[in-house]
Amino acid sequence: MELSFRERMLWGVVGILALLATMQIVVATGLVSSRAMPTATDMLLAFANLVVSQTFLFALAATLLASMLAFLLSSLVGIPLGVVLGTSPTAEKVASGLIETLRPIPAIALMPIAILSLGIGLEMKVALAALAALWPVMISTIAGVRDTDSMMVRAGRSFTWGSLTIMRKIQLPAALPFIISGARQSVSLALVIVVTLELLGAREGIGDVIRQYSAAGRVDYVFAGVLATGLLGLGLHAVLGWVERRLMHWAPQYRKAAK
Amino acid sequence: MTTQTQLIATQAKQKKKRSSPLGKVAIRLPALVIAILLWQLAATAFSTPFFPPFFSIVARFQEDWLSGPATQLFLSDAFYTNALPTIGRLAIGWILGALLGVTIGSLIAYLPRLGAALEPLVRFGMSLPTPALLPLAIAFFGLDAGGKIFFIALGAIWPVIVGTAAGLRGADPVAVSSARSLNLSPATLFLRVRIPLASPQIMAGLRVSVNAAVLLIIVAELYATTTGIGFMIVSAQRNFDVLGTWSGVFLLALLGIVCNGLFVLVERRVMRWQIIPREAQK
Amino acid sequence: MNYVIEVQHLAFRYPNAPQDTLGDIDFAVRQGEFVSVVGPSGAGKTTLLNCISGLTRPTGGAVLVEGEAITAPSSKIGIVFQDYSRSLFPWLTAEKNVALPLRSRGLGAEEIAARVAEALASVGLAGQEKKYPWEMSGGMQQRVAIARALALEPHVLIMDEPMASVDAQTRSDLEDLVLKIWAERGVTVILVTHDIDEAVYMSDRIVILSTPPTAVYHTMEIDLSRPRHQLQTKDTAEFGHLRARLFTEIRELRERSALNA
Numbered sequence: 147m148e149l150s151f152r153e154r155m156l157w158g159v160v161g162i163l164a165l166l167a168t169m170q171i172v173v174a175t176g177l178v179s180s181r182a183m184p185t186a187t188d189m190l191l192a193f194a195n196l197v198v199s200q201t202f203l204f205a206l207a208a209t210l211l212a213s214m215l216a217f218l219l220s221s222l223v224g225i226p227l228g229v230v231l232g233t234s235p236t237a238e239k240v241a242s243g244l245i246e247t248l249r250p251i252p253a254i255a256l257m258p259i260a261i262l263s264l265g266i267g268l269e270m271k272v273a274l275a276a277l278a279a280l281w282p283v284m285i286s287t288i289a290g291v292r293d294t295d296s297m298m299v300r301a302g303r304s305f306t307w308g309s310l311t312i313m314r315k316i317q318l319p320a321a322l323p324f325i326i327s328g329a330r331q332s333v334s335l336a337l338v339i340v341v342t343l344e345l346l347g348a349r350e351g352i353g354d355v356i357r358q359y360s361a362a363g364r365v366d367y368v369f370a371g372v373l374a375t376g377l378l379g380l381g382l383h384a385v386l387g388w389v390e391r392r393l394m395h396w397a398p399q400y401r402k403a404a405k
Numbered sequence: 406m407t408t409q410t411q412l413i414a415t416q417a418k419q420k421k422k423r424s425s426p427l428g429k430v431a432i433r434l435p436a437l438v439i440a441i442l443l444w445q446l447a448a449t450a451f452s453t454p455f456f457p458p459f460f461s462i463v464a465r466f467q468e469d470w471l472s473g474p475a476t477q478l479f480l481s482d483a484f485y486t487n488a489l490p491t492i493g494r495l496a497i498g499w500i501l502g503a504l505l506g507v508t509i510g511s512l513i514a515y516l517p518r519l520g521a522a523l524e525p526l527v528r529f530g531m532s533l534p535t536p537a538l539l540p541l542a543i544a545f546f547g548l549d550a551g552g553k554i555f556f557i558a559l560g561a562i563w564p565v566i567v568g569t570a571a572g573l574r575g576a577d578p579v580a581v582s583s584a585r586s587l588n589l590s591p592a593t594l595f596l597r598v599r600i601p602l603a604s605p606q607i608m609a610g611l612r613v614s615v616n617a618a619v620l621l622i623i624v625a626e627l628y629a630t631t632t633g634i635g636f637m638i639v640s641a642q643r644n645f646d647v648l649g650t651w652s653g654v655f656l657l658a659l660l661g662i663v664c665n666g667l668f669v670l671v672e673r674r675v676m677r678w679q680i681i682p683r684e685a686q687k
Numbered sequence: 688m689n690y691v692i693e694v695q696h697l698a699f700r701y702p703n704a705p706q707d708t709l710g711d712i713d714f715a716v717r718q719g720e721f722v723s724v725v726g727p728s729g730a731g732k733t734t735l736l737n738c739i740s741g742l743t744r745p746t747g748g749a750v751l752v753e754g755e756a757i758t759a760p761s762s763k764i765g766i767v768f769q770d771y772s773r774s775l776f777p778w779l780t781a782e783k784n785v786a787l788p789l790r791s792r793g794l795g796a797e798e799i800a801a802r803v804a805e806a807l808a809s810v811g812l813a814g815q816e817k818k819y820p821w822e823m824s825g826g827m828q829q830r831v832a833i834a835r836a837l838a839l840e841p842h843v844l845i846m847d848e849p850m851a852s853v854d855a856q857t858r859s860d861l862e863d864l865v866l867k868i869w870a871e872r873g874v875t876v877i878l879v880t881h882d883i884d885e886a887v888y889m890s891d892r893i894v895i896l897s898t899p900p901t902a903v904y905h906t907m908e909i910d911l912s913r914p915r916h917q918l919q920t921k922d923t924a925e926f927g928h929l930r931a932r933l934f935t936e937i938r939e940l941r942e943r944s945a946l947n948a
Contacts, residue, residue, distance in 0.1 A: 154521040161522030182545045243433025244440055250665035252620045255657035257627060258642040258650045263455035297773035303742055304766040305788035305839070306759070315787065319778050338534035342620075345536055346627050353537065360540035368540045372533070379532030396778045396819055 166190075184366035193370035201355060202374070208350040209340055209378075212268055216275030216336040221329060224280045228287025229313065232321070238288060245285075253278035253339055257346060266348050275339040279332035286328025290321025323397040330386045337382060341375060352378070457648055465648040466655050469637075483637070488656060491626060491633045495660075498557025499618040503611055505558065506565025510607075511595075513566065514573035527566055535560035535617060536624045553625045560621040561614040568610020572603025608672055615668045619661050626657075691753055691843055691875045692716040692739060698747030698900075699734055708734055709745070710900025716843075716877060721869055723878045723886040725933070726896030726904070727941055732879045733769075735896070736847050739877065740764050753842065762792075765841030769848040771828040775820040775835075782807065782816035785835045792839075806838035807831075809868060826857035830864070837868065843875045850885065859917050862889060866915065883937070887929050888915060895936055898944040905936055 149157070166186035172178045173185045184192070196202050231238040253274045264270040294317045302312040344353025356371035394400050441459050448458040470488065472481045513520035513527075538559050546552035576599055584598040600607070626635025634653055641649030692715065699709040708731040716722050726732055737743035739750050741760040750757045752764065768774040775784050785803045794802070807816060810830040820828050829849055836844060846865070850858045862885060869876050880886050886893050890909050897904040909929060911920060920926055 149517050149521055153518075154524070157518050157521030158525050162525050164522065165526060239432045240436050242436075244436040246433070247437055247662065250616075250619075250661045251658040252616075252623055252661045254620055254623050254627070255654055255661065258638045259455065259647075259654055262642060262645070262647060262650065295773045297768055297770055298776065300737075300742055301766070301768060301774040304740060304760050304764070305791070306762050307788075307791065311791060315791075316776065319776070322778070334532070338536065338620075341534040342536040342624055345539060346624065356537060356540055360543065365544050368544060372537050372541055375537045376529045376533035379534060380528065383532050396821070398777075398821075401821055 181363065181365060184369050188366040189369040189373065192364075192366040193373055196367060196370045197374060202352070205350060205352045205355045206378070208268075209337070209344065209352045212271040212340045212351065213275060213333065213336040215268075215272045216340065217279055217329070217333050219272060219276040220279035220332055220336070221283050223276075224284035224332070225287050225325060228284045228325075229291050229318070229321075231284075232288040232291025233313070233317070235292075238292070245281075249281050249285075254342055254346075257343060261347075268350075271340050271343050271348050271351075274343060275336040278339045279336040282331035282335060283325065283328040286324045286331075287321060290324025290328075291317050293324075294320040323394050323399070326390050326394060330390060333382065333386060334379070337379065455647055457651060462648060462651040462655060465652040469649070469652045470656060487632060487637055488634050491622060491635075492660070494553045494625075495557060495618060495622040495664075498554040498622070499561050499615065501554065502558035502561030502614060502618065503565050506562040506610070506614065507569050507607065509562070510566040510569025510610075511573060513570040520570065527563060530563035531567060535563070536621060539621075539624060539628055553622070556625055557618050557621045561618040564610040564613035564617065565607070566610075568606045568608075568613075569603065572606030572610075573599055575606070576602040605676065608676060612668060612672065615664055619664050622660075623657050689718045690715040690751075691718050691720075692877065693751040693754075694735075694739065694748070695751065696748035697735070697738055697745050697750060699731070699738060699743070700746050707746075707900035709738070710897075711902045712748070712896070714894050714903050714906065716875060719873050719875055721866075721876045721878070721889060721891045723880055723890040723893045724896060725880060725883070725886050725893060725937065726901070727898055727937065727944070728881065730896040730898055730901045732896065733847055735901070736766075736845055736877070736879055740766050740845050742766075762839065763842045765836030765839050765844050767829070767832050767836050767844065767846040767849045769851055771825065771832045771849075771852075772820070775828060775832055777819065777821055780817050780819055781812060781823070781831045781834075784820065784831055785838050788835065788839055802838045802840075803834075806834040809837065809871070810834045810864060824857070825853045826861060829853060829861060833865070833868070837872070837874075841874065843877065844869075846876065846878045848879055848881065850880070850882070858885075863917065865889070870914065883930060883933050884921070887911075887926060887933060888917075888920060893933060895933070895940070897940060904940055907933060907936070 169183065169186040169189070173180050173183050231241055256274060256277070257270075260270045260274050264273055298316050298320060299312055302316045307315070340348075340351065341353040344351035345357050346353075347357070348354065352371060352375055356368055356375070359367035359371060391400050444456075445459045448456050468481075470481050470484045509523075513523060539556055542552050542556035542559065546555050580602055581598065584594060589598070623635070626633050627639065628635070634656055638650055638653030638657075641653060694712055694714050697709055697712040698707050700707045712735060724732055724735065734743065738745045739757070741750075741757045741764070744758065752761055757764075776787065779787060782803050785806055786799050789799045789802060804813075804816075807813060810833050812827065812830050812834065815823070815827065820831060823831070833849070849865070850861050853861065865876070865878075866889060868874070878886075878889060880889075887909055893907040893909060894903055895905045895907065896902070907929070911923070911925060911929070
């Protein structure tokens with residue numbers, strides 16, 4: 147049984163309204179303490195106040211700045227490294243021991259050390275978020291370069307191209323769909339880490355704002371802040387997805403024309 | 406869902422290339438050893454306050470966590486009082502999230518209207534930086550074990566919901582209808598046919614949720630705690646006890662590595678049947 | 688005699704392989720000649736092409752192009768690969784695919800544009816310049832690949848089963864297109880094929896390869912008059928006779944190798 151687009155939207159709206167109504171009822175009737183959860187109306191009011199406040203907009207800018215810097219740093223390191231490891235199977239095998247050991251280490255675990263050596267400002271956020279964001283972009287670059295069709299590389303060699311030209315004109319563009327989808331994961335991850343670090347005490351940013359409201363016991367603003375953070379994540383997803391489809395219109399998964 | 410399908414595809418590829426375990430270690434170990442030696446040498450040579458030599462950290466790690474008597478499996482008292490509860494909360498929270506996630510994901514797959522109604526919430530949960538739920542969990546349950554378990558379950562649930570729903574919806578209709586013709590009871594059909602058919606995507610969801618759970622327990626540990634690994638680390642950090650901080654960080658890092666490794670082991674066992682049919686399709 | 692390509696005692700063995708893939712291959716191609724290479728599957732035809740075009744270093748013997756030993760890909764040789772869908776670049780339009788190798792040749796923009804337009808027109812793709820390969824049929828994609836090789840103005844065009852993955856009608860269209868280009872440009876063509884009719888229809892001469900370790904089993908002169916025509920030429924008694932001879936030779940070759948094995 148498939149639902150039409152209209153039906154899905156309709157039920158989606160019903161779902162949101164039901165959720166808000168439940169919130170409203172359980173808190174208004176005292177089933178859930180108003181110190182644990184705001185009513186839906188209080189949350190939405192707080193949300194409306196929050197998103198137009200200067201504090202929040204500055205915080206938003208700080209969070210986005212740190213996330214973007216971290217992402218840029220991770221790409222600057224991850225893409226060239228991925229290209230090298232993707233080109234040389236031996237290098238990849240040798241490095242894989244290190245990669246597979248380091249990758250599961252949550253970057254957040256390094257926060258106490260990072261605070262000691264870098265403080266609680268932008269540098270610390272960028273360093274840790276970049277470390278976390280390094281893996282997706284690097285690993286997808288490795289996969290993309292490694293899986294470039296050998297026929298294309300041979301075509302490049304038949305044009306009397308050297309390996310650097312082949313890398314630049316064939317392997318990199320051919321790997322781009324992989325690299326971009328990895329980069330998309332890296333951006334999301336950078337945002338998650340930055341917000342988390344702010345929640346845990348890093349200076350500035352939306353996580354910092356939520357933490358302060360939490361400390362002040364303003365559950366309405368805490369919920370509003372979480373709502374705003376989620377919407378920010380959704381927005382970022384949508385924008386990055388759009389960029390990916392625009393850039394990668396030629397890649398098999400985005401082609402409009404049939405073969 | 407493309408990321409998860411890619412994930413599965415790369416995993417299948419890795420499996421195909423699997424060589425002898427000894428050969429694997431032989432080629433992978435050197436980079437690790439060299440990295441550790443470089444750390445040791447650099448830290449000894451330049452002696453910066455925040456990056457002590459690797460083996461000094463290892464020594465402190467052993468003293469902190471592994472100095473217990475044989476009757477305690479050599480684990481120290483500090484491990485039992487501070488680390489074990491943390492690990493317990495992680496396990497309970499993740500299992501709770503995984504079970505709830507599979508249940509809700511199944512409901513979504515079978516009840517399209519419910520699925521459509523929950524879709525905004527699920528999308529929201531998937532794109533939310535889940536650590537942001539911590540203040541919410543605390544407001545709900547307080548700072549104790551219950552709050553942390555709830556927090557981990559709440560963060561780990563989303564990828565499992567999405568993976569389960571997508572896996573059940575995308576199941577091969579031929580396999581399902583041929584199983585139906587065997588006159589199985591609905592429960593058997595679900596548990597023995599549909600769930601196994603959906604298992605690659607469920608596993609992919611679980612894998613993402615394990616990483617999320619490890620991240621979340623660390624966040625919970627570092628956020629205003631009074632006991633646990635996080636408390637030890639934060640108090641070491643406030644006293645500028647760099648070695649003590651590193652020792653705790655190592656334990657958290659090890660937690661990440663072990664959880665990931667355990668999951669990979671389980672996944673290989675559970676998904677063994679996946680390899681052969683997929684190879685044959687090519 | 689003016690030879691463009693001289694293959695001299697060419698041998699090739701893959702690392703760790705028990706025997707040579709190419710044993711001792713010896714033949715030469717005249718300026719402007721159309722030569723087909725046929726042989727049983729597994730004879731190493733693609734390996735031979737890779738050696739001639741400098742993509743693979745032989746382990747024995749040599750290949751001379753216009754008298755010079757070849758050690759790396761040369762601008763005198765253009766290659767059309769078997770699998771167009773894998774050798775064209777999906778992120779580039781037809782014209783950009785053709786222009787790409789020209790860009791690194793130090794040509795001016797106008798010269799590049801002129802060569803691209805001319806090459807695409809000569810394969811009958813004028814007006815299709817802005818299409819992406821994946822928006823085209825298989826036959827059209829292979830034409831783009833041919834245009835890409837032509838735009839480099841090679842002296843020798845090497846084609847590795849270029850008609851293998853298209854349907855029958857497209858195939859005969861492509862065959863005539865290649866013959867037309869060959870006649871107009873005076874380029875030397877080496878065509879690898881597994882299709883007996885195609886080899887006879889297209890060639891001046893057919894080089895028949897043996898099974899590995901591969902050597903030249905036999906060479907067949909095809910003296911059918913030119914220009915050739917899909918219906919008339921293939922209808923002549925001569926064509927049928929040549930076709931039967933080639934077929935017999937290849938069958939003999941197979942039986943012999945089966946005996947040896």
